[in-house]
Structures are given as structure tokens and as C-alpha cells.
Amino acid sequence: MGQQYSELNDRHIQFISEQKIYFVGTAAQTGSVNVSPKGGDSLRVINSKEIAWLNLTGSGNESASHVLKNSRMTLMFCAFKGKPLILRAYGEARVLHKTDKDWGKYGSKFPFSVAARQIFVLAVSLVQSSCGMSVPYFGYEGDRDDLAKWSEKQGTDGIEKYWAKKNQQSIDGFETEILDRAGIKGVMPSGEKFSVE
Numbered sequence: 001m002g003q004q005y006s007e008l009n010d011r012h013i014q015f016i017s018e019q020k021i022y023f024v025g026t027a028a029q030t031g032s033v034n035v036s037p038k039g040g041d042s043l044r045v046i047n048s049k050e051i052a053w054l055n056l057t058g059s060g061n062e063s064a065s066h067v068l069k070n071s072r073m074t075l076m077f078c079a080f081k082g083k084p085l086i087l088r089a090y091g092e093a094r095v096l097h098k099t100d101k102d103w104g105k106y107g108s109k110f111p112f113s114v115a116a117r118q119i120f121v122l123a124v125s126l127v128q129s130s131c132g133m134s135v136p137y138f139g140y141e142g143d144r145d146d147l148a149k150w151s152e153k154q155g156t157d158g159i160e161k162y163w164a165k166k167n168q169q170s171i172d173g174f175e176t177e178i179l180d181r182a183g184i185k186g187v188m189p190s191g192e193k194f195s196v197e
Contacts, residue, residue, distance in 0.1 A: 005127040007048040012087060012127060016045055016077055020140045024053070024120075025074040026066035026093075031172030034062035040143050044109045051075060051089060051122045052106045056147060057115040057159055057167070061178060064118055065170035067095045068177060073122050078135050086132040091125040097181035114159055115151035117167070117178070160184055 005012070016022075020039060027033040043053040053075075055063060067073065073093035079085040096103050096119040106119045151159060160182070167178050179185070 002130040019077045023076040028069040054110045055118040057117045061167040061176045064176040065174035080138040084132040086130045088128045091123045093122045
């Protein structure tokens, strides 16, 4: 049955390291609740009280806008094979952009990607396990390479133009600060030409 912990233990960390997918939940005080599936080599347990994950460029930017308004974040991991388990890490998150002083500290822990958009660092305040006995079995076939191929084709300039066009606001109109925090100036939401400082 469910148990609660003040931090991750060795068993939790081992379980997390074996997962191929995890889920991120965020919400501002108002508006939509966002739940995003994440995969690939994008998550690191820094220690028993801290988890970092790399956010790659995508069509939405909900997590960034939510964390700026309300730092609550939940990460969820599920066992899709073997012994059933659902593990949730609750806490307060901060969002790092490439111009932030801690970007190098955390960014060096992940493989390089031109699509790298933000890094989220979760300060864990509660860990909860539950049985997961109704979670179905699924088999892992491999990671998709669609995003990597698309982002490499775009290059840095194309990725930044995509941020300008698609990533400046959440679906509820909350600002993500992506352009200012990345040091990109003079960009209109329409994606007009801009310069990078």
C-alpha cells in the first residue's frame, strides 16, 4: 500500500533509473493543469532531495509558464513491467534557461541537443509510493528520433524562431519568458525576424 517519505531512498533512485518514461504535472493558480510525458535521456537524480530534467523544444511550453507563476511540480514514475509501483516526487521547481548561472552546472549532466530549451530543478519535499496494481504491462521498443531529426534540421536559428512563434505563452496566455531568458531580443509573437545577443 501507499507510503510517504521525506526524500528519495536508494530503492526509489534505482527504480527511477530503470524507467523509460515519466510524467510531469504543473499548474498555475488558475487556468489549465498540465501533464506531460517525457522520455529519452532527460532526467537526473542529483541527490535524495533534488531531481533535474531537461526540457526539449516542443509545440507547448506549459511547464515553464506554470513554474514562473506557481513553483509546485509533481514527477510521476510507473512500473510497466515487473512488480507494480507508482512513485511520485512532489516539490518546488525552478526553471533554468541558457543564460542562467546554474545552466552549466546542470546542463553538463545531459547529452547535447540543439533543441534544449530549459532545465527544471525540483527540490523534493515529499515522495509517495502506491501499489500501481491497475497499471497495465507495456513493453519498451525504443526511443523515437523524430524530435532529434527535426531539431537538427532547424538548427539553432530555426529553433529560436520556433520559440518566438510557438513558445512565448501557455495555452492560458501566461508568459514563459523564453526569449528574454535566452537573450533573444526584438521578436514579435508572429515570428518576425529577430537578432540574438
